[in-house]
Amino acid sequence: MKLNNKITPYLLVSPYIFHFLLFVAFPVIFSIVLTFHKWNIISPMEYTGLSNYVRLFKDEVFLQSLINTLIFLVIHIPLQIIVALFLAEILNQKLKFRGFFRAAFFLPVIVSGVVVTILWQQLYGYDTGFFNRLLVTIGLGKVGWLTDPNIAMPSIALMATWKNVGLYIVLFLVGLQTVPDQYYEAADIEGASKWQKFFKITLPMINPTIFMVVILSTIGGFSLFIEPYVMTGGGPLNSTISAVLYIYKQGFFYYHMGYSATLGLFFALIILLVVVIQKRFVERDV
Amino acid sequence: MRLKFLCLTLIVLAAVILIRCGGNNSDKNTLSYWSSNNSYEIKYADYITKKWNSDSPVKVSFQPVPEGQSSEEVILAAVVGETTPDIYSNMWQGDVEAYAEAGILVPLDTLDGFIEFIYDRCDSSVVEEITSSDGHIYQIPWKINPIMLIYNKYIIKNLQLNSVPETYTEYTNASEKFKKDLDGDGYIDRWFGYAEVQVTWWQRFFDFYPLYLAASGGGKLIENNKAVFNNEYAIEVFSFLKNLYTHKYFAMERLSARQDVFLSGIIATRFTGPWEIAHSEKYKPDGFEYDFIHMPVPDDHEGPIYTYGDPKNIVIFSTCKYPQTAWKFLRKMISEENDLKFLEISNQLPRRKELDVNPLYADYFKANPKMKKFAAQAKYVKGTDASPVLKEVFDLISQQYEACVVYGTKSPEQAIKDAADAVDLLFLK
Amino acid sequence: MKILKRILFYLFLTMGALIFIYPFYWMVAASLAPENEIANLTLFPSTFTLSSYTQMFEKIPIGRSLVNSIIVASSVTIGVLVFGSMIGYALSRLKFKGRNTIFYVIIFTMTLPFQITLIPQYIIMVKFGWVDTYLALIVPYFINALGIIMFRQYFKSIPQSLIDAARLDGCGDLKIIFKILWPNSVPALVTIGIITFMASWNEVLWPLIVIRDESLMTMPQLITLFAVGGRAESQLGVKLASAVVLALPIVIAYIFFQKYFIQSMASSGIKE
Numbered sequence: 001m002k003l004n005n006k007i008t009p010y011l012l013v014s015p016y017i018f019h020f021l022l023f024v025a026f027p028v029i030f031s032i033v034l035t036f037h038k039w040n041i042i043s044p045m046e047y048t049g050l051s052n053y054v055r056l057f058k059d060e061v062f063l064q065s066l067i068n069t070l071i072f073l074v075i076h077i078p079l080q081i082i083v084a085l086f087l088a089e090i091l092n093q094k095l096k097f098r099g100f101f102r103a104a105f106f107l108p109v110i111v112s113g114v115v116v117t118i119l120w121q122q123l124y125g126y127d128t129g130f131f132n133r134l135l136v137t138i139g140l141g142k143v144g145w146l147t148d149p150n151i152a153m154p155s156i157a158l159m160a161t162w163k164n165v166g167l168y169i170v171l172f173l174v175g176l177q178t179v180p181d182q183y184y185e186a187a188d189i190e191g192a193s194k195w196q197k198f199f200k201i202t203l204p205m206i207n208p209t210i211f212m213v214v215i216l217s218t219i220g221g222f223s224l225f226i227e228p229y230v231m232t233g234g235g236p237l238n239s240t241i242s243a244v245l246y247i248y249k250q251g252f253f254y255y256h257m258g259y260s261a262t263l264g265l266f267f268a269l270i271i272l273l274v275v276v277i278q279k280r281f282v283e284r285d286v
Numbered sequence: 287m288r289l290k291f292l293c294l295t296l297i298v299l300a301a302v303i304l305i306r307c308g309g310n311n312s313d314k315n316t317l318s319y320w321s322s323n324n325s326y327e328i329k330y331a332d333y334i335t336k337k338w339n340s341d342s343p344v345k346v347s348f349q350p351v352p353e354g355q356s357s358e359e360v361i362l363a364a365v366v367g368e369t370t371p372d373i374y375s376n377m378w379q380g381d382v383e384a385y386a387e388a389g390i391l392v393p394l395d396t397l398d399g400f401i402e403f404i405y406d407r408c409d410s411s412v413v414e415e416i417t418s419s420d421g422h423i424y425q426i427p428w429k430i431n432p433i434m435l436i437y438n439k440y441i442i443k444n445l446q447l448n449s450v451p452e453t454y455t456e457y458t459n460a461s462e463k464f465k466k467d468l469d470g471d472g473y474i475d476r477w478f479g480y481a482e483v484q485v486t487w488w489q490r491f492f493d494f495y496p497l498y499l500a501a502s503g504g505g506k507l508i509e510n511n512k513a514v515f516n517n518e519y520a521i522e523v524f525s526f527l528k529n530l531y532t533h534k535y536f537a538m539e540r541l542s543a544r545q546d547v548f549l550s551g552i553i554a555t556r557f558t559g560p561w562e563i564a565h566s567e568k569y570k571p572d573g574f575e576y577d578f579i580h581m582p583v584p585d586d587h588e589g590p591i592y593t594y595g596d597p598k599n600i601v602i603f604s605t606c607k608y609p610q611t612a613w614k615f616l617r618k619m620i621s622e623e624n625d626l627k628f629l630e631i632s633n634q635l636p637r638r639k640e641l642d643v644n645p646l647y648a649d650y651f652k653a654n655p656k657m658k659k660f661a662a663q664a665k666y667v668k669g670t671d672a673s674p675v676l677k678e679v680f681d682l683i684s685q686q687y688e689a690c691v692v693y694g695t696k697s698p699e700q701a702i703k704d705a706a707d708a709v710d711l712l713f714l715k
Numbered sequence: 716m717k718i719l720k721r722i723l724f725y726l727f728l729t730m731g732a733l734i735f736i737y738p739f740y741w742m743v744a745a746s747l748a749p750e751n752e753i754a755n756l757t758l759f760p761s762t763f764t765l766s767s768y769t770q771m772f773e774k775i776p777i778g779r780s781l782v783n784s785i786i787v788a789s790s791v792t793i794g795v796l797v798f799g800s801m802i803g804y805a806l807s808r809l810k811f812k813g814r815n816t817i818f819y820v821i822i823f824t825m826t827l828p829f830q831i832t833l834i835p836q837y838i839i840m841v842k843f844g845w846v847d848t849y850l851a852l853i854v855p856y857f858i859n860a861l862g863i864i865m866f867r868q869y870f871k872s873i874p875q876s877l878i879d880a881a882r883l884d885g886c887g888d889l890k891i892i893f894k895i896l897w898p899n900s901v902p903a904l905v906t907i908g909i910i911t912f913m914a915s916w917n918e919v920l921w922p923l924i925v926i927r928d929e930s931l932m933t934m935p936q937l938i939t940l941f942a943v944g945g946r947a948e949s950q951l952g953v954k955l956a957s958a959v960v961l962a963l964p965i966v967i968a969y970i971f972f973q974k975y976f977i978q979s980m981a982s983s984g985i986k987e
Contacts, residue, residue, distance in 0.1 A: 013801075034835070069949050104735050104972050105732065114942070167980055167981065235688060267828070275826060
């Protein structure tokens with residue numbers, strides 16, 4: 001019994017340790033080893049020194065994929081926050097059918113990304129897509145949502161915002177409810193306007209939520225894959241190829257396992273760096 | 287106490303892992319054969335294996351290649367997991383070189399009577415095409431689906447053309463006549479043709495590559511580990527196609543995400559293969575008529591007009607214990623008579639010489655006049671050059687294709703040169 | 716004046732809600748419309764037809780993939796609940812050497828991007844012979860760092876007296892977890908269960924990599940390949956029908972358990 005008590009905790013956490021060793025520790029080490037090799041799986045591994053790294057730094061498509069990811073984030077995050085905050089602010093007042101509206105905004109969140117991309121591919125269609133039919137009806141010109149290299153990535157960011165904004169509305173709602181009512185009452189007594197109240201009270205109070213949303217959507221944005229995979233295949237002119245899609249292509253299209261691992265490792269380091277920097281900001285501000 | 291249960295679970299889990307590690311062994315007296323998974327070929331494989339098994343001590347058991355993203359990926363996964371069949375009959379020619387280099391295919395020329403057989407079946411140019419750079423032959427050319435131009439007969443007639451466009455100029459002129467803004471919203475919504483605008487490497491099998499083969503008289507892309515396509519033909523093809531996009535004769539939108547644009551008359555032509563016949567017969571509106579013609583060629587073109595044949599070949603994996611028996615089976619499977627059976631069942635062309643004049647096949651082509659066009663074209667088809675990095679080659683060309691042809695950001699000369707330079711980099715060690 | 720303002724406000728809000736609902740409505744309507752009407756469809760097709768659905772059922776084994784998805788997502792969820800609560804319990808209620816180390820390792824792995832382990836994990840699956848088996852889809856997902864941390868958090872809030880009483884009755888640790896803690900942790904179980912199930916249900920990248928055999932594909936994977944590949948034969952309605960079928964199970968569940976869905980998804984963000 002005594003002995004049992006000592007080893008019990010270890011037995012209980014042993015699945016985690018197994019899992020960690022097999023699916024985290026070993027892969028990370030193996031990944032690092034792979035970066036120094038050329039390997040197409042069927043032939044034996046071939047040691048190539050630093051050539052994968054040399055190739056990476058010369059790889060314009062990879063650079064492009066990083067820029068694309070950046071473009072996605074720069075559009076997606078502010079848009080997401082503004083829309084979510086705006087709608088959360090509205091839903092936070094006394095409202096009839098509040099549950100219905102909340103549920104409606106939340107609907108795209110629960111539906112698989114595949115459904116959303118198949119659907120939006122149709123809405124974005126150049127010739128008969130819903131958006132362009134709408135634009136033509138109100139007398140505006142057509143937009144090459146997914147065919148214009150300058151617009152395709154923003155289009156995907158717009159779609160991603162539509163899909164995820166419901167989640168962030170709910171997060172902001174939780175945040176808004178933590179703001180004590182007295183603050184607003186005091187402001188009312190001083191005759192503050194709606195906007196003043198928003199900028200002077202609401203915004204500072206929900207700062208932590210905003211940062212959380214930033215971090216969450218940054219991580220989400222870094223793993224962008226299925227949207228470009230289904231909608232554009234990374235085109236036009238590589239304007240929507242995301243880093244994950246490129247890693248996937250190198251690994252599972254061309255079976256450049258070594259190079260794909262190198263890209264994955266390098267990209268993971270970038271993500272870690274960005275997240276650490278963001279966390280720093282959060283900790284300083286909160 | 288309950289911990290025992292937990293331990294047990296973990297042990298079972300570990301055991302499962304270990305057991306699954308073992309490879310799988312096939313039956314001693316059976317050859318395993320994977321066919322393509324399209325329903326017609328399954329039917330044929332079923333027919334031929336039954337026939338063989340009825341009077342042979344060594345049986346052949348077939349199964350369609352497990353359906354996946356693409357059969358290439360499935361084969362690769364099987365190679366990695368050491369679960370390859372003995373025989374596989376849907377091998378894309380462009381993949382063979384990489385597998386041959388990895389040493390997982392049987393060199394067929396070492397088998398009894400193979401050389402005589404192959405020269406009997408194919409022209410020497412085909413034999414040359416399928417010979418690997420190490421001098422061995424690892425594949426048997428089995429079937430092809432040549433790429434040709436399908437056209438809507440009604441539209442061609444209504445445009446009051448004297449004939450179906452055959453050259454770049456004729457094609458471009460017809461395009462100008464046909465393009466139209468039907469609903470008057472200021473945007474073209476009727477195009478003469480369509481080619482898939484996606485960069486995926488194999489999309490170029492249906493536009494650039496057959497056009498290049500047509501223009502160059504069956505020229506190569508790669509020779510002796512060097513790009514050899516930086517020539518007038520490739521540039522002409524790029525210019526021709528680029529022109530079609532700049533003047534909006536071809537749609538830049540991905541029309542494939544819409545309902546079938548050829549059958550609904552939104553486009554008049556398209557580069558495609560014989561599979562289009564079955565599809566069109568199934569979905570075409572009443573009274574819809576169509577036919578096929580060779581790929582467009584430069585105005586000053588002379589000589590036969592080649593195209594891409596999309597060849598699928600048969601290989602024997604080196605895991606096979608009885609390569610001689612497997613070869614005997616294959617010899618029977620692709621005999622003259624059985625090729626006819628295959629043609630009848632699948633409507634895919636066997637890759638053998640004098641297909642269209644062989645009296646054995648005459649009845650079939652009489653009953654299927656559209657297939658006869660493909661059979662005639664079959665004399666002038668090319669597969670792919672032997673190179674282990676062919677996918678990358680097509681991918682690099684495709685990148686330049688998109689930039690130059692579709693988006694017009696580069697001149698054809700520059701794009702072809704950049705593609706050739708990038709390909710040459712692939713071969714640098 | 717005030718009433719008018721109110722009406723306008725609600726009108727505006729309804730417009731907003733429509734932006735989120737209409738696309739789904741369009742998708743369903745288009746999947747029921749004849750093929751040649753889809754391009755110009757706005758509200759109702761002239762006639763309703765199920766032909767897109769019957770064609771889809773002929774082309775892809777959608778029923779089979781639904782079963783696969785249910786098997787995979789349920790197994791993963793059960794695994795995460797069982798293992799998560801065991802580990803969460805050990806980390807929150809038991810004292811042992813290395814406890815803090817393990818906790819920090821878990822936190823660290825949460826920040827580790829999956830991109831880095833993608834290729835090696837695939838290789839492991841190949842070496843184990845798990846490619847084209849359920850195991851590849853299930854076993855790697857049994858351990859979920861977020862689940863462990865949420866259980867740990869929740870179990871901390873349960874009074875020690877409850878556990879002490881159980882111990883006096885002679886309960887072992889596993890009995891404590893599943894007989895005492897579980898009934899007292901329903902909100903945590905629901906939350907973690909929903910998040911895990913949804914994440915597993917919607918996963919596409921990993922199945923794309925480890926499953927090639929069509930009869931083992933999960934629904935999102937099968938439909939992704941159907942949408943990307945050529946097998947829809949350019950028939951648009953069929954693609955949309957497949958998207959509808961993919962969305963349906965989750966949407967139905969959502970309609971019934973809306974509150975739980977929203978709470979769960981929201982708390983998954985907060986705990987991060």
